[in-house]
Amino acid sequence: MDTNLQRRTKAILSGTMIAPRFSFLRLAVLLCGVGLFSLVTGCSAGKGAGTGSADSVTISGTLSNCMGDSVVLYEVKGAFRERMAAAVLQKEGGSGTFSLETSLPGTGLYAIGENPRTATLVVLGDTEELTLTGNCQNQQQGLSLAGSGLNDAYSELIGKVIEHNTTMQQLQQNLQIFSQTDPNQVPRIQQDMQNANNTYFSYLDSAVARTDIVGKIAQMYNFRPFMSDPAHSRYGSEVEYFKGEFFNGFDPNDPEVAKLPQLFEKSQAYAGNVAAIFPREEAKTTLDAALAKATDGSDGYQSILRGFLAGLEMRKSDVYVDYANLFAEKFPNDKTVPEIQAVAESMKRLMVGSTAPDISNKTPEGGTLALSELRGQYVLLDFWASWCRPCRMENPNVVKAYNKYHKSGFEILGVSLDQKRDKWLQAIEQDGLPWKHISDLGGWQSQPAAAYGISSIPATFLLDKDGVIIGKNLRGQALEAKLSELFGY
Secondary structure (H helix, E strand, C coil): CCCHHHHHHHHHHHCCCCCCCCCCCCCCCCCCCCCCCCCCCCCCCCCCCCCCCCCEEEEEEEEECCCCCEEEEEEEECCEEEEEEEEECEEECCEEEEEEEEECCCCEEEEEECCCCCCEEEEECCCCEEEEEEECCCCCCCCEEECCHHHHHHHHHHHHHHHHHHHHHHHHHHHHHHHHHCHHHHHHHHHHHHHHHHHHHHHHHHHHCCCCHHHHHHHCCCCCCHHHCHHHHHCCCHHHHHHHHCCCCCCCCCHHHHHCHHHHHHHHHHHHHHHHHCCHHHHHHHHHHHHCCCCCCCHHHHHHHHHHHHHHHHHCCCHHHHHHHHHHHHCCCCCCHHHHHHHHHHHHCCCCCCECCCCEEECCCCCEEEHHHHCCCEEEEEEECCCCHHHHHHHHHHHHHHHHHHHHCEEEEEEECCCCHHHHHHHHHHHCCCCEEECCCCHHHCHHHHHCCCCCCCEEEEECCCCEEEEECCCHHHHHHHHHHHHCC
């Protein structure tokens, strides 16, 4: 019902899986959710209802526990927030008052707060006078803006979206648990999941029918589970459905859509999944087709391309280099080009065909082992950790491959990102991992993780007998197929 593919995509879009801080991305992106929302479809026509439009806005209010001395309004442009105006926060005790007045370039998403990283996303442009209240230190709840019907609708949308995503995550966890402990409960949980999704898409359909920016934002999330979409019959598999439908239903050339952070996030999710699913050339062809939906060189084109770079960097995909070069070609004056190119140069060291960087670390027995000592064998370099559930779930597949091909010259070097030695050793024993292991117990800051730019696990590199990378992130059937090709059985 809710597959790994859908869960990965939803996690990126919802913020339940926070993407790493990409080196070229100077500002944090507030991720929104995929799920059920309740939308305010009507407001009273009285003062502050927000039914008209405004070229300027005055925002005033009282905020508590603010660290800075000013409140700043930012225009949201995809992954970035550009400072527009600021107002002094007149403090007294633990709170402060302010009044900020500025002109607006148009109706759209803005952010307001002490700094771009913690600022709250709001919709402005339908009314002139607004009130902002809240606690600056409560980043999870954010600040509350009153006086705008559009922003009320947007806030309700995002709140219910996150609520639905949380519900679906809990149901998925229950499904996994009861699949092992009480299979009789599985049909009930599956029905609960279907009911939740049906309610969600009923709301979503009504929201998409809106002609304002809230409707456009809702459309960005209008990607249905495979079997619940009538369009699924045109596709032979869920993967093909994802490839064909995920980027449909919205116009990246719409000026309002082009500025939405959701376009960047959607592009990031798409690129990350495409890189994980398809071989290099097919992945690039697939992404090229999606990018072609935007006018060459437009704001929407740039936002999609940035999203692709973020998703590909997270996956450590070689395709990143291609799109880094394309970004530099299309937007040579963009201030992030040097950082994008620096990441590309770093990733070239880990491309298929490059010699894997040598690493050396402590073994469980207390000795030291270097990757280069394993030359002469095919080696799977496996980054994992005891606390990483996807890693532990993949371990049986890796054990099966090791047992089948080890006698023919296949070795595995497990590189743990654990911080506690007992947990590391316990996981090795529990999962029955007979191959070689190293770790400096440095977690994400470990030397091997830094050498290979690891920002998510599991992550694997398959090396030939000379230490040259011949495959990346091969798992399950993909790993078995590659090893069968190498060893001839």
